[in-house]
Amino acid sequence: MIKAKIVGAGGYGGVGITELLLRHPETEIGCLVSLSDTGRKMSEVFPHLRGFCDEVIVSPDDPKTKEAYDVVFFSTPDGVGMQAAGEELERGARVIDYSGDFRFNTLEQYAEYAEFIGLDPVHKSPALLTETVYGLPELHEIGGSQMLVGNPGCFAVSCIMGLAPAVAAGIIDVKSIICDCKTGVSGAGKKPSAAFHYPNRYDNMNAYKLTGHQHVVEVEQELSALAADDVQITFTAQVVPVCRGIMSSLYATLDGQTAGEVLEIYRDFNKNNPFIRIQDAQTPASIADVRGTNYCNLTVDVDARNNRLRVISHIDNLMKGQAGNALQNMNLMFGLDSGTGLAIPGQYP
Amino acid sequence: MIKAKIVGAGGYGGVGITELLLRHPETEIGCLVSLSDTGRKMSEVFPHLRGFCDEVIVSPDDPKTKEAYDVVFFSTPDGVGMQAAGEELERGARVIDYSGDFRFNTLEQYAEYAEFIGLDPVHKSPALLTETVYGLPELHEIGGSQMLVGNPGCFAVSCIMGLAPAVAAGIIDVKSIICDCKTGVSGAGKKPSAAFHYPNRYDNMNAYKLTGHQHVVEVEQELSALAADDVQITFTAQVVPVCRGIMSSLYATLDGQTAGEVLEIYRDFNKNNPFIRIQDAQTPASIADVRGTNYCNLTVDVDARNNRLRVISHIDNLMKGQAGNALQNMNLMFGLDSGTGLAIPGQYP
């Protein structure tokens, strides 16, 4: 059995990986760590887990956190993982970090990202940057020798998966990309705030961070690598009154391809990606199709009048956008099938 | 493997049991039957099942429906199961019916129910009434010899489970019971109607069927049997803007018991019921604790000033109130543990 420690267990990212590990056939949860809910049972914080996970949450100082685990999930804000990952790796654990700490391979890329969100641009564990990988297994090979993974941002997953085939095939003008993204509220996490207070949020929607969203950096990094060219996107973050789900509408100028040709390119690119489902513009789609699952559904369309690619990318931000993708990475890091404990449909309605 | 046929696969009850059977270790889905979606793949009707259930839905006339199955679920309106169950039983199948057709053991009880909802009071398969059982395994022993089960109504499950311990213990005045029930919208099924059109339903709530709700008949039948007395309840059905979930507030005049005494009675009554979770009035509870699961959470409270029992009963109307309870029955009919493929926590948030 793979023994797991979850740091940040009290948040949405922590409970998400907990739920997934509880139904994973090869894993057991060894330690739950959180600053905020120390001393309470996981099932007191999340009552739906009563009888399933009655483990007590411990503080980061607890001796139990120093024991040996096979995998450690850091479901923590930027800056936490980079200080603690080294110690975990030394103890032999594999590490999957949800934040931006390990999404970049050079000091320069990290500094650009960090400055973007107002953090100290000096990485605390520079030596680890060469060992980490951007944790999108559809783009990067993640295998048994991988000890450290930077799990990608939720918006970034939806945009990169929706644009990668076109960028890789060289069929779009990489200066013309627009990402119009709508997220559910859970993407903002568990901490209450005025913007997500029910009376302010129900029956409402808005754009935010128009002056810049941190996920842009990783989208441009990944697409630029695929394009072997500098990709610069226009990105709009918007929030709508749903709990789970991101729907990103992605636009770019095409080089004359038809919808059929583009569909073929997308299907071919993803032929070995079990969690990516491609469909044409005539097939109905909605985020309900992926709610609670690790799938990314892509509607691939061409506006032929304007020679423009339009892709509608659908994910569950807490699954393929977070905990689900993290488990997919864990499976690959341990040599398991990527869908182990994860190839599950959601519940409807 | 248990081979299953689902009649009424295109509705919420049908997709619910489909989802459950897909993750059940001992079952395979042999046949999906529906009047409305004939010829379409199940995954076209419910796109979240793409890759999981791409079986084509057949009409009730299709030869495939006449093959031998081990279990048949009738997720159909009143009147369908009673005409078809006999034939299924003759072919050796076990039958679980979601409607009121097999919830009663006598012609008189059925007639009372049928007249209540404006149906022909004459049962079409009177011989089967003595063979069926009211499918609440917490109240009735359902074992390997049971071939036919009438799965209970969703409101009824929430009320009966919330009142049974008190009624059985003889601690409440059975003429004083009030059931104030709030249901999510999925309880009304998949067919669109003005009352459940999004703009009419969001930010809204209302009571309905004040002049009488059909589930009253089975609540009174079950509680009267426990009380060995005539129980008559006041029942109020209300609908609120949630999708899944019933919360029933149940009131009755006590015989002087304290909250501690009543809690003890409820815990004792349910000591062998794995899907019933009892809690006191100080412990937070909400329907999110049971969403997507087969659990019934009961908050047991006493208003000592007024010598009154108050129980808040929480279920997912599509799970313990429908498909989940049906699978629990199936497990017991096949000698499996009642929680096989069913003892799963939900997803949060």
Add this chain to the structure above:
Amino acid sequence: MIKAKIVGAGGYGGVGITELLLRHPETEIGCLVSLSDTGRKMSEVFPHLRGFCDEVIVSPDDPKTKEAYDVVFFSTPDGVGMQAAGEELERGARVIDYSGDFRFNTLEQYAEYAEFIGLDPVHKSPALLTETVYGLPELHEIGGSQMLVGNPGCFAVSCIMGLAPAVAAGIIDVKSIICDCKTGVSGAGKKPSAAFHYPNRYDNMNAYKLTGHQHVVEVEQELSALAADDVQITFTAQVVPVCRGIMSSLYATLDGQTAGEVLEIYRDFNKNNPFIRIQDAQTPASIADVRGTNYCNLTVDVDARNNRLRVISHIDNLMKGQAGNALQNMNLMFGLDSGTGLAIPGQYP
């Protein structure tokens, strides 16, 4: 023109009375006071008011707050109004307070209420208690000589209006009353909290404060006065995912009356109450019928099988349950028609 000051302008109660005064033909807003949003324009805090109320919010220390106003609304927590009302009255202003500070006429009643919610039971302005009136104009005459009014609690309005006619007529057993109340989230105010964080609240419902809700005290006070007997109710507060609206289901044992007789009693009681609308159990009703309005719609029903009265009471908690009722009081205190600027239908859908 009536010149108004609003204390607590930055909350839901403050913006509610602001909106109403903006369309009131006889009033102008003279001063907006708040602790939290000092120095910001009202229309920065509430952008829908841009161009309608660009007045700057001042702190309670601002000299502007000491000027003479004709009416002062205290949309503030318990304890604020009782310390400041005296000064306002001395300056000649009429005072309407939203909290429990002036809902009681004796020190004993106030102490009971205060202890209930953990406040100091000693009232800070005992002399004013004899001058105030419980601000439900359907029960108490509020006229030109009234200088001080304690605006009622939202749950209390729904329960009292739903039960008063039956209690006054002596047709129910006053020991048998059960109030099962469901509120929208705006009743909890503007301050974010975990319970009302969108991902926790959407698709969810729960009972709360089962061990006691402060509104019980005023419901029992008002009904006891009508009954000339001690009324003791069982009260359940529940919250559902709507923004505005309270639906209270009220039950009590009848003395044999028919639905027709009870309807007659309710219609007669309210014949001069323009904001109370009575309907029978066959007429559809929902909180959408009163959303955004000052109306209280009562569905009056009898469960004849059990000789039980059932009333479903519908209000908008921020209107008849708060700012709307406050304006109704203001109108009467200034000799205006009670519906001035207030007899307005809502918007649908």
Add this chain to the structure above:
Amino acid sequence: MIKAKIVGAGGYGGVGITELLLRHPETEIGCLVSLSDTGRKMSEVFPHLRGFCDEVIVSPDDPKTKEAYDVVFFSTPDGVGMQAAGEELERGARVIDYSGDFRFNTLEQYAEYAEFIGLDPVHKSPALLTETVYGLPELHEIGGSQMLVGNPGCFAVSCIMGLAPAVAAGIIDVKSIICDCKTGVSGAGKKPSAAFHYPNRYDNMNAYKLTGHQHVVEVEQELSALAADDVQITFTAQVVPVCRGIMSSLYATLDGQTAGEVLEIYRDFNKNNPFIRIQDAQTPASIADVRGTNYCNLTVDVDARNNRLRVISHIDNLMKGQAGNALQNMNLMFGLDSGTGLAIPGQYP
């Protein structure tokens, strides 16, 4: 008093103009016509209007419909107004039609539109096309001599108002325009359907009509006229779980202008448009700011890195997108101030 007739009174567009006319100081409602709710009081169909509009709805054959009215609103599907408007105009009424029937001035333009949505391309009242005007008073002068107006489509209002200043100023590449539009559910009207059944719609979002939306024709017509060039847009319609509101994110390649320069152009263009409010990208905005009102709030932004204009356009689809804009037109047609009975803030929360 202006005497009004409303055809299609039973739908959302009909009740919207009814609510507005009820609070308009110069108007009275003379006749309510509908096919579906004939013989019922308006307040039975829309219970919030009880006591405000208890007028009986009549069928189109009722003699009352032939009387003289000063203004007739056709809140009807395409094809109805074009057959009945002539008769109304002959009787001296002014006509405002909500459909596409009178949004075009030439047979060719109408035919293009009609073919787009599968209607007969032959207009039934060709003579009237030269007399009508596209009813966006911010772009077209609508004065006392105007007898016939084609009220614009809701998506079209949001896109045209968001792009017109830039197009008119010649600062964007008119071949680069992308309109990414999100609408609330009320835009689909009152008729229940699977897509808007509450359990299918809550917590969900999707793009639709990817292969073409009829509002594109009028957006391109109006913008082409302003540009004196052929404008061709990429348009994406999306629906999110809100009731009222459209938020359109509009993109186009700029000619090097800064955000400050563009803001100036937008403010100047709208200096005489009381219902258009301009704000910069630093000022928070959401559709709650315009809910229930006739305002269009435009957030004007420049992505300088990519030399791209980004405008977020916010309207209430049932107000500035429908009934509110219709009343604005009526006011102008009768020589009233455009804001008469309409310059009202919404309610919050």
